[in-house]
Amino acid sequence: xxxxxxxxxxxxxxxxxxxxxxxxxxxxxxxxxxxxxxxxxxxxxxxxxxxxxxxxxxxxxxxxxxxxxxxxxxxxxxxxxxxxxxxxxxxxxxxxxxxxxxxxxxxxxxxxxxxxxxxxxxxxxxxxxxxxxxxxxxxxxxxxxxxxxxxxxxxxxxxxxxxxxxxxxxxxxxxxxxxxxxxxxxxxxxxxxxxxxxxxxxxxxxxxxxxxxxxxxxxxxxxxxxxxxxxxxxxxxxxxxxxxxxxxxxxxxxxxxxxxxxxxxxxxxxxxxxxxxxxxxxxxxxxxxxxxxxxxxxxxxxxxxxxxxxxxxxxxxxxxxxxxxxxxxxxxxxxxxxxxxxxxxxxxxxxxxxxxxxxxxxxxxxxxxxxxxxxxxxxxxxxxxxxxxxxx
Amino acid sequence: xxxxxxxxxxxxxxxxxxxxxxxxxxxxxxxxxxxxxxxxxxxxxxxxxxxxxxxxxxxxxxxxxxxxxxxxxxxxxxxxxxxxxxxxxxxxxxxxxxxxxxxxxxxxxxxxxxxxxxxxxxxxxxxxxxxxxxxxxxxxxxxxxxxxxxxxxxxxxxxxxxxxxxxxxxxxxxxxxxxxxxxxxxxxxxxxxxxxxxxxxxxxxxxxxxx
Numbered sequence: 001x002x003x004x005x006x007x008x009x010x011x012x013x014x015x016x017x018x019x020x021x022x023x024x025x026x027x028x029x030x031x032x033x034x035x036x037x038x039x040x041x042x043x044x045x046x047x048x049x050x051x052x053x054x055x056x057x058x059x060x061x062x063x064x065x066x067x068x069x070x071x072x073x074x075x076x077x078x079x080x081x082x083x084x085x086x087x088x089x090x091x092x093x094x095x096x097x098x099x100x101x102x103x104x105x106x107x108x109x110x111x112x113x114x115x116x117x118x119x120x121x122x123x124x125x126x127x128x129x130x131x132x133x134x135x136x137x138x139x140x141x142x143x144x145x146x147x148x149x150x151x152x153x154x155x156x157x158x159x160x161x162x163x164x165x166x167x168x169x170x171x172x173x174x175x176x177x178x179x180x181x182x183x184x185x186x187x188x189x190x191x192x193x194x195x196x197x198x199x200x201x202x203x204x205x206x207x208x209x210x211x212x213x214x215x216x217x218x219x220x221x222x223x224x225x226x227x228x229x230x231x232x233x234x235x236x237x238x239x240x241x242x243x244x245x246x247x248x249x250x251x252x253x254x255x256x257x258x259x260x261x262x263x264x265x266x267x268x269x270x271x272x273x274x275x276x277x278x279x280x281x282x283x284x285x286x287x288x289x290x291x292x293x294x295x296x297x298x299x300x301x302x303x304x305x306x307x308x309x310x311x312x313x314x315x316x317x318x319x320x321x322x323x324x325x326x327x328x329x330x331x332x333x334x335x336x337x338x339x340x341x342x343x344x345x346x347x348x349x350x351x352x353x354x355x356x357x358x359x360x361x362x363x364x365x366x367x368x369x370x371x372x373x374x375x376x377x378x379x380x381x382x383x384x385x386x387x388x389x390x391x392x
Numbered sequence: 393x394x395x396x397x398x399x400x401x402x403x404x405x406x407x408x409x410x411x412x413x414x415x416x417x418x419x420x421x422x423x424x425x426x427x428x429x430x431x432x433x434x435x436x437x438x439x440x441x442x443x444x445x446x447x448x449x450x451x452x453x454x455x456x457x458x459x460x461x462x463x464x465x466x467x468x469x470x471x472x473x474x475x476x477x478x479x480x481x482x483x484x485x486x487x488x489x490x491x492x493x494x495x496x497x498x499x500x501x502x503x504x505x506x507x508x509x510x511x512x513x514x515x516x517x518x519x520x521x522x523x524x525x526x527x528x529x530x531x532x533x534x535x536x537x538x539x540x541x542x543x544x545x546x547x548x549x550x551x552x553x554x555x556x557x558x559x560x561x562x563x564x565x566x567x568x569x570x571x572x573x574x575x576x577x578x579x580x581x582x583x584x585x586x587x588x589x590x591x592x593x594x595x596x597x598x599x600x601x602x603x
Contacts, residue, residue: 005581015581024571053590055582072570090569094442094525105442106565109573110597121601124573130590130597136578146573 002389003057003140004368009047012369017057020136020144025072028148030084034165035062035138036359037375037385039195040310043264044129045372048286049312051113051131059139059387060086060127061169063161066152067142075149082152083345084145085337086169088124088133091150095123102334107146108133117313122334139368141389153341156349162386163356164348166196170384171355172340173308174200174261178208179340180306180331181257185209190246190255190298192291194222194234196358196384197308198261202232203353205259214249216242216291218267221381229357238269246298254300263309266290272317279316286313296322307332361385426553432534435553439560439602441567442526445500445518451567468494478504511536512552529563531556554600561601 003017020029038061043049045058063083066076076082088108089101096104104123108114111121113131126145127137136143145151155164174197181189189205191198194217202213215226218238227234235245246255264287267273276288295305296319305328323330347353360383363371371385426433441448452458462468466480476494492512494504503515514533521528533556565572576594580587 001579003579003581007581013581017579017581020579023574026569026571053580053582053586053593055580055586055590057580088573090565090573092442092569093564094440097442106569107573109575110594111561111601112597112599115601124575130593133573134575134578134594134597136575136580140579144578147569 001141002365003136004059004365004387005054006045006052006056006058007054010045012045012058012372014366014368015055017140019142022068022070023144024146025070026147026149027070028066028073028076028145028152029068030062030064030082030143030145030152031067032062032064032138032140032143032389033081034064034161034359035059035140035387035389036165036168036170036196037061037372037387038169039197039263039265040128041372042376043310043312046265048264048280049129049131051129053130053134056127056129056134057137057140058127059137060125061165062138062143063155063165063168064143066148069148073148076152076154080152081155083155083164083167083341084126084138084143084152085172085341086125086128087151087334087337088126088135088146089150089338090147091338096150096338099336099339101150101336101338110134125334139365139387139389141365150338153345156345159345159348160356162359162362163354164345165386166200166355166358166384167341167344167348169335169337170196170358171200171344171353172337173197173335174202175204175340175344176333176335177201177259177261177306177308178204178210180308181205181208181210181259181304182329183208183210183257186211187256188212188214188250188253189257189259190214190216190295191232191259191261192216192295193261193263193309194219194226195261196355198259199226199230199358199383200353200355201259201261201308202226202230205257206230206232207347207352210257212249214246214255218269219378222378222383225357225381225383242294243298250300254298254303256300257304257306258295258299260291260295260305260307260309262291264288264311266292266309268294276316285316287311287315289315289318293317293319296326296328299326299328301326302328304329304331308335310334358384359386363387364391365389429534432536433552434532434534435556436530436532437553437556437560437602438528438530439564440521440525440528441564443567445520445527448518448527448529448567449500477507514556529560531560551600557600557602558598 001019005015007013066080087102089096089104090106093105102123108121108124114121124133126135187210189210191202194215205213213232215232216235223234266288268290279285374382375385426435469477474496478492491508492504492506496502500518506512512535517530519528535552
């Protein structure tokens with residue numbers, strides 16, 4: 001079969017690879033119909049998370065059709081149209097039992113690097129390097145999904161592939177970001193990043209009761225889409241002082257909750273950003289935490305900062321003093337896909353969320369490398385490139 | 393030109409630094425060394441399994457399930473009511489094999505002793521975990537080895553401590569989800585040579601994990 005493989009820092013190519021097979025009772029094999037690029041792939045492609053091996057198949061946000069099931073699979077059958085959560089969860093450990101699926105104890109068979117970096121290993125993630133288990137990814141014609149009954153969910157009829165694909169990762173990530181804010185109704189929520197996750201977090205915050213949602217980015221077309229599709233307010237940080245603007249918009253209080261949906265390759269303007277970028281390039285820090293810093297400074301006293309952008313290692317100049325003295329609640333984590341997906345599918349079917357507009361650039365697998373380039377450089381108003389491995 | 397005094401001062405500073413670094417390294421090494429007791433190395437490792445003690449015991453007494461779980465790496469043969477013989481193989485191949493005798497010492501405790509090969513013994517105890525967290529499997533492993541053999545074992549990755557941690561992780565996974573995930577031989581765009589190199593990296597990332 002054809003698959004989009006990582007070939008070294010910044011290099012991707014389509015290669016012929018062997019097809020996956022059922023290897024354990026609870027495995028399923030999915031014929032991939034839509035597989036989205038994700039901002040977190042960029043950290044892998046660009047070598048910021050140094051656990052990729054040449055030939056690894058990328059991709060973790062996908063949907064498709066079940067073509068094979070292991071003898072232990074009960075909930076799914078061949079022919080089912082499914083969306084698959086990107087984190088792998090066994091369904092049988094304490095973390096899975098308490099619906100903290102991204103912390104599953106048994107789904108990362110290669111836990112040593114994570115344990116050295118983070119003390120413990122969280123769940124494995126499909127197509128997400130050897131630190132996350134070394135699973136083959138979804139930018140391929142077929143993919144093996146372990147624990148199929150736990151990770152794959154039947155999709156309602158009538159919802160297009162290119163919309164439901166985001167129920168795999170961007171939507172649950174955004175939803176969890178808003179869920180962390182513990183909204184009671186009437187809050188002001190600020191969201192850093194108007195990409196797929198940021199927009200879904202903004203929508204989730206609205207549905208969970210926020211009265212005002214303010215989205216921060218520097219790309220006018222993304223901010224335009226957010227305000228047009230979701231009716232949120234926007235701040236362009238390239239033109240406006242974000243902290244000043246947020247203080248003004250909230251009459252001095254600051255947002256009740258701040259959601260960071262950007263991650264370790266955060267961008268900003270000014271000399272501190274240049275310093276961070278230089279340090280990261282020289283590998284003297286792994287992550288650039290610009291937007292987290294801003295979120296902590298912006299949040300109201302006693303407010304919440306919720307981080308769903310991906311960070312991998314160490315950061316510099318983390319304003320711990322601000323977080324401590326303002327008594328902030330900090331919450332963060334990889335999303336618990338399996339907890340949120342069924343609810344999100346219901347909401348898509350009910351028309352409460354329509355993630356389809358995120359798929360601005362549908363492409364064939366063969367154009368994958370170009371698809372990532374457009375996505376990374378944000379050319380042509382790209383929100384997400386969605387690859388179609390079955391297209392010629 | 394540097395005076396003799398400066399030279400002595402620099403030499404002194406360098407020596408003090410070297411001694412300091414050496415001491416820190418030695419202390420670090422000691423902290424990571426297993427304890428020694430009368431010629432035996434002793435390590436204690438534990439893992440928490442999200443099942444009540446009875447269910448964990450049930451896993452060992454359900455012979456059919458146990459055989460299926462152990463299929464690729466060990467066989468069990470009952471010798472007497474409370475004694476078993478175990479023949480274990482290296483699941484990665486390589487033909488290493490060791491035999492052990494297992495004794496059930498009580499309702500929640502068993503011990504084993506390697507009957508051929510290097511001197512090694514240990515025991516396992518099951519303790520209910522707090523807060524509805526299931527069962528703590530607590531294991532103690534003792535083995536005889538000299539410093540040279542141990543250093544050699546560490547470099548070749550055959551440290552018994554790593555083996556114990558792997559075994560505990562495997563047991564937990566088998567009890568909680570009925571399998572041990574393996575992503576080796578998953579599809580990739582690698583050549584056979586690249587795959588071999590990647591397998592070595594995988595091996596490093598797999599051995600000694602604690603879950």
